[in-house]
Amino acid sequence: MGAAHDDGTRATGHHSEVTLTVNGTPHTLHLDHRRVLLDVLREDLGLTGSKKGCDHGQCGACTALVDGRRVNSCLLLAVTLDGCEVITVEGLTDGAGEPHPLQRAFLDRDAFQCGYCTPGQICSAVGVLAEAEAGHPSHVTDPATAPGRPVALDAAEIRERLSGNLCRCGAYPRIVEAVEDVI
Amino acid sequence: MTGTGSALGVPAERREGRQKVTGGARYAAEHPLPGRVHAWPVPAGVARGRVTAVHTEAALDLPGALAVLTHDNAPRITEPDDPTLAVLQTPGVPHRGWPVALVVARTPEEARAAAEAVRVEYAVEEHDVRLTADHPEAYEPEKANAGFPARREWGDPDGAFASAPVRVDVSYHVPPLHNHPMEPHTSTAHWDGDRLVVYTSSQGGTAVRAVLTALFELPEDRVTVVADHVGGGFGSKGTPRPDVVLAVMAARETGRPVTVALPRRHLPSVVGHRAPTLHRLRLAADTGGRLTALTHEVVTHTSRIKEFVEQAAVPARVMYATPASRTLHRAVRLDVPSPSWMRAPGESPGMYALESAMDELAGALGMDPVDLRVLNEPEREPDSGKPFSSRHLTECLREGARRFGWDRRDPRPRARGEGPLLLGTGVAAATYPVLVGPSRAEARALPDGSFVVRVNATDIGTGARTVLAQVAADALGVPLERVRSEIGDSDLPSAPLAGGSSGTASWGWSVHRACTELADQLGSRTGPLPDEGITAHADTAGLADADSPYARHAFGAHFAEVAVDTVTGEVRVRRMLGVFAAGRILNARTARSQFIGGMTMGLGMALTEGSTMDAAFGDFTEADLASYHVPAHADVPAIEAHWIDEEDAHLNPMGSKGIGEIGNVGSAAAIGNAVHHATGVRFRELPLTPDKVLAGLARPVTSGRGG
Ligand code: FES
Numbered sequence: 001m002g003a004a005h006d007d008g009t010r011a012t013g014h015h016s017e018v019t020l021t022v023n024g025t026p027h028t029l030h031l032d033h034r035r036v037l038l039d040v041l042r043e044d045l046g047l048t049g050s051k052k053g054c055d056h057g058q059c060g061a062c063t064a065l066v067d068g069r070r071v072n073s074c075l076l077l078a079v080t081l082d083g084c085e086v087i088t089v090e091g092l093t094d095g096a097g098e099p100h101p102l103q104r105a106f107l108d109r110d111a112f113q114c115g116y117c118t119p120g121q122i123c124s125a126v127g128v129l130a131e132a133e134a135g136h137p138s139h140v141t142d143p144a145t146a147p148g149r150p151v152a153l154d155a156a157e158i159r160e161r162l163s164g165n166l167c168r169c170g171a172y173p174r175i176v177e178a179v180e181d182v183i
Numbered sequence: 184m185t186g187t188g189s190a191l192g193v194p195a196e197r198r199e200g201r202q203k204v205t206g207g208a209r210y211a212a213e214h215p216l217p218g219r220v221h222a223w224p225v226p227a228g229v230a231r232g233r234v235t236a237v238h239t240e241a242a243l244d245l246p247g248a249l250a251v252l253t254h255d256n257a258p259r260i261t262e263p264d265d266p267t268l269a270v271l272q273t274p275g276v277p278h279r280g281w282p283v284a285l286v287v288a289r290t291p292e293e294a295r296a297a298a299e300a301v302r303v304e305y306a307v308e309e310h311d312v313r314l315t316a317d318h319p320e321a322y323e324p325e326k327a328n329a330g331f332p333a334r335r336e337w338g339d340p341d342g343a344f345a346s347a348p349v350r351v352d353v354s355y356h357v358p359p360l361h362n363h364p365m366e367p368h369t370s371t372a373h374w375d376g377d378r379l380v381v382y383t384s385s386q387g388g389t390a391v392r393a394v395l396t397a398l399f400e401l402p403e404d405r406v407t408v409v410a411d412h413v414g415g416g417f418g419s420k421g422t423p424r425p426d427v428v429l430a431v432m433a434a435r436e437t438g439r440p441v442t443v444a445l446p447r448r449h450l451p452s453v454v455g456h457r458a459p460t461l462h463r464l465r466l467a468a469d470t471g472g473r474l475t476a477l478t479h480e481v482v483t484h485t486s487r488i489k490e491f492v493e494q495a496a497v498p499a500r501v502m503y504a505t506p507a508s509r510t511l512h513r514a515v516r517l518d519v520p521s522p523s524w525m526r527a528p529g530e531s532p533g534m535y536a537l538e539s540a541m542d543e544l545a546g547a548l549g550m551d552p553v554d555l556r557v558l559n560e561p562e563r564e565p566d567s568g569k570p571f572s573s574r575h576l577t578e579c580l581r582e583g584a585r586r587f588g589w590d591r592r593d594p595r596p597r598a599r600g601e602g603p604l605l606l607g608t609g610v611a612a613a614t615y616p617v618l619v620g621p622s623r624a625e626a627r628a629l630p631d632g633s634f635v636v637r638v639n640a641t642d643i644g645t646g647a648r649t650v651l652a653q654v655a656a657d658a659l660g661v662p663l664e665r666v667r668s669e670i671g672d673s674d675l676p677s678a679p680l681a682g683g684s685s686g687t688a689s690w691g692w693s694v695h696r697a698c699t700e701l702a703d704q705l706g707s708r709t710g711p712l713p714d715e716g717i718t719a720h721a722d723t724a725g726l727a728d729a730d731s732p733y734a735r736h737a738f739g740a741h742f743a744e745v746a747v748d749t750v751t752g753e754v755r756v757r758r759m760l761g762v763f764a765a766g767r768i769l770n771a772r773t774a775r776s777q778f779i780g781g782m783t784m785g786l787g788m789a790l791t792e793g794s795t796m797d798a799a800f801g802d803f804t805e806a807d808l809a810s811y812h813v814p815a816h817a818d819v820p821a822i823e824a825h826w827i828d829e830e831d832a833h834l835n836p837m838g839s840k841g842i843g844e845i846g847n848v849g850s851a852a853a854i855g856n857a858v859h860h861a862t863g864v865r866f867r868e869l870p871l872t873p874d875k876v877l878a879g880l881a882r883p884v885t886s887g888r889g890g
Pocket residue numbers: 051052053054055056057058059060061062063072073074075
C-alpha cells in the first residue's frame with residue numbers, strides 16, 4: 001500500500017519521511033501523519049501478525065515492542081517513532097524460523113482458540129518478562145519488594161500484567177500457564 | 184499418533200496453531216491484493232426517521248477519497264431475507280447506527296477522515312427504545328428464535344402455584360449483551376473479471392455465498408467466499424452481516440478490491456446483540472421439594488425491521504419434572520438495533536434465571552441445591568414426552584460436587600468471611616440442545632498414502648481442521664498425520680455454519696461418511712492408485728436432519744466460589760469448576776479450551792458485562808471495549824472443565840454432542856448463587872457490579888432463605 005502515498009497526498013504537506021527498523025530490517029517510509037504504527041505494519045509492510053481489535057488502545061491485539069517495551073501500536077503515531085526499533089510477532093521466531101519459546105509454550109498449552117488476540121498476548125508477555133526482570137512492580141507486587149530487583153512472576157503477577165490483552169475466546173488460564181512455562 | 188488406535192478423543196495439537204502464534208494466519212483484511220482500498224461506514228445519527236440529504240462534496244474533496252455510497256447511488260440489490268442486509272437501499276433509518284453512507288478511500292486514515300466529513304440531514308421521528316415488563320406494545324409472537332413455540336403450557340400452573348406450600352415468585356433482569364469477537368466484522372471483496380472473491384470473517388461461508396448470489400444476482404459458480412481464519416464470532420457472524428454487502432457494493436462501484444473492517448464502536452448497532460430479557464419465575468414445590476408448578480415468562484425486545492425473540496423460557500421445558508408448567512415469551516418492537524444470536528441464545532439468559540430461582544427454592548425449602556435438582560430429574564423430556572437419548576445431569580452434579588468439595592460447605596448464607604470479604608459458593612445446572620445439519624464432504628486417497636478431506640467448514644477457534652482430520656483418520660483407520668483437511672472456502676463441498684454447537688457434528692458426519700465410503704472403495708481394489716487418487720463424496724441430507732425419536736441435549740453442572748468485598752462492593756470469582764456430559768469428546772485439548780471459554784463468558788455475564796439503551800439518544804451507551812467490560816486476565820482465576828464419559832448411540836457416527844455453548848449456560852447463575860451464599864442478599868439484575876452490590880449490602884438482611 002506504500003504506493004498509495006504518491007503525489008496527490010504529498011501536496012498536502014501532511015506527510016513525513018520516517019525510518020523504522022522492523023524485525024531487524026530498516027524501512028524508510030513516506031508516511032501520512034495520521035498513520036499509526038499498527039497500520040504501518042499491516043498496510044505498508046505487510047506484517048499482518050499485529051492485529052486490529054479496537055484501534056483505540058482497549059484490547060491489546062496490536063501489541064508490539066518498540067525499543068524493547070510493549071506498546072499498543074494502534075495508539076502510536078508512526079511519525080513520532082523515527083529511528084525506533086520495532087519487533088512484531090513475526091520477528092520473534094529465530095533466524096531458522098523456529099518459534100520463540102513463548103510461541104512454543106502457547107502451542108503446547110493450547111493457549112488460544114481463534115488466534116486473533118494471540119500475537120498481542122505473546123508480544124505482551126515478552127514485554128512482561130523484561131519488565132519483571134528490570135524490577136518494574138505491578139499493582140499486585142508486594143510493596144516490600146526491594147526496588148530495582150527482578151520481580152518473581154507468579155500467576156497473579158502474570159494475570160495482572162497481561163490484563164491489557166483481552167481474549168474473548170477465554171484462553172486466559174492456558175495463557176498464564178504458557179507464560180509460567182518459560183519463566 | 185501412530186498405530187491403529189482411534190484418533191478420536193486424542194488431544195491433537197491445532198493444525199493452524201503454528202501459523203497463529205507466529206502471525207502467519209491471515210484473517211479477512213489481511214490477504215494481499217494489489218490496489219486494495221478501504222471503506223468506512225457512516226452510522227445514522229438519529230434513532231428513527233429518514234435521511235433527507237447526504238452532503239458528500241466535502242468528503243470527496245479530501246485527499247484519497249474515491250467514492251461515497253448512499254441510498255441514492257449505491258448498487259440496487261435484490262431484497263434480502265434478512266432485512267438487516269438491505270443497506271443503502273432506502274432513506275429509512277430504523278435505528279441509530281444503521282449505515283446511511285459508505286466512504287471509500289485509499290487508506291484507512293483517509294476513509295475515516297472522509298466519513299467524518301459526510302454531513303447527513305434527517306427528518307427525525309419520535310423513538311422508543313425502553314423495554315419494560317408491562318410495555319403496552321408487548322405481544323406474543325408465534326415463534327421464538329430457532330422455531331420454538333412462544334408458549335407451551337400443561338397442567339394448571341396457576342392453580343398449583345396458588346395452593347403450594349412452598350413458593351418462589353421472582354423476577355430477574357439480564358441486560359443487552361454484546362458478542363464482541365476480537366476480530367471485528369470484516370470483509371474484503373474483489374472482482375476478478377466477472378468473478379467475485381470475498382474474504383470474510385464469518386461462521387459459515389456457504390451461507391455467505393448463497394446470500395451474495397441472491398442479493399447481487401450472480402450465478403453460484405462465479406462467487407467464492409473464503410473464511411480461512413476467523414477471529415471469533417460467538418453467534419454474531421453466524422449469517423452474513425452488513426460488512427460483506429457493503430464491501431461487495433463498494434468493490435463493484437470503484438472497481439478496486441475493498442476492505443470493510445467495521446470499527447469496534449459500530450459493532451453493537453450493526454452485527455446483532457443479545458436482547459435484554461426480563462424474567463418472571465414462579466416455582467412451587469411440596470414440602471419434600473418436588474416441583475408442583477413451574478412458570479417462566481420472558482419479555483424481550485426486537486427491532487422494527489426484524490423479529491428475533493430470545494428463546495429464554497425454552498430450557499424450562501427441558502430441565503425439571505413438573506406436573507404443571509407455563510413457558511411464555513413476549514416481545515416489544517422498539518427502535519433498537521436488531522438483536523441476534525449470542526453464544527447459547529435462549530439457554531444463556533434463561534438458565535441464569537431458572538437456575539437462580541432453583542437456588543432460591545432450595546433456600547425456601549432449606550434443602551441442598553444439588554439435592555433439589557437431583558430430586559426433580561425428569562424421566563422423559565417434560566415438554567415433548569420423548570425419552571432422552573442420554574441425560575447425565577445427576578452424574579455431572581455429583582461429580583462436580585465431589586471435585587469442588589461441596590460437602591464441606593456450610594449451607595448458611597453469610598457464614599464465612601475473611602476480614603472485609605464475604606465468601607460463598609454456588610451451583611447451577613447447564614443444558615444445551617444437540618443440533619446437527621446436513622453437510623457435504625469429499626475424501627480422497629492419494630498414491631503416496633496420504634488422505635485429504637474437503638468440506639467448507641469454518642474454524643472460528645474451535646479447531647475444526649484438527650478435529651475433522653481426527654474424524655477422518657478414525658473412519659479410515661489410518662494414522663492422524665496422514666490426513667489433511669481443507670476447510671474455509673466455498674469452492675469446497677457445501678457445509679452449514681459453525682453455530683448452534685452443531686459444526687463438528689454436521690461436518691464430521693459427512694466426513695465420516697465420505698471416509699467410510701472411501702475405505703470401502705480402497706478395500707475392494709487392487710493395484711496402485713491413479714495419480715489423482717480416488718475420491719468419495721458424501722451428503723448427509725435426509726440423514727443428519729432426520730427427526731429423532733429422542734430428546735437430545737447436553738447437560739452440565741457449574742460450581743463457583745466468590746469473595747465479595749463489603750467495602751468496595753467488588754465480587755471476585757476465586758474458582759470455577761464445570762463438569763459436562765456432552766457425548767464423546769473428540770479432542771480433549773481443544774474441547775477443554777471451548778468449555779473454559781464458555782465459562783469465562785459466563786463470568787463476564789455475571790460480573791462485568793452489561794449494555795444500556797440510552798433512552799434519549801437511542802443507542803448503546805457501552806459501545807466499545809473501554810465501557811463494555813469483557814473479562815480480562817485479572818478477572819479470571821482457576822477455571823477447570825471436566826467431563827464424564829457419555830456414550831450415546833442416537834447422535835451421529837462420532838457419538839458427539841456440541842460443546843461450544845454449554846460452558847456458557849448456567850455459569851452466571853452459579854456465580855450469582857455464590858454471591859447470595861456469601862452475602863445473604865439476592866441480586867436479581869446482572870451484572871453484579873460494585874454499585875449494585877454495595878446498595879444491596881446496605882439493605883438490612885432479613886433472612887437467608889429465599890432471600
Ligand atoms: S487494536 Fe490496539 S489496543 Fe486494540
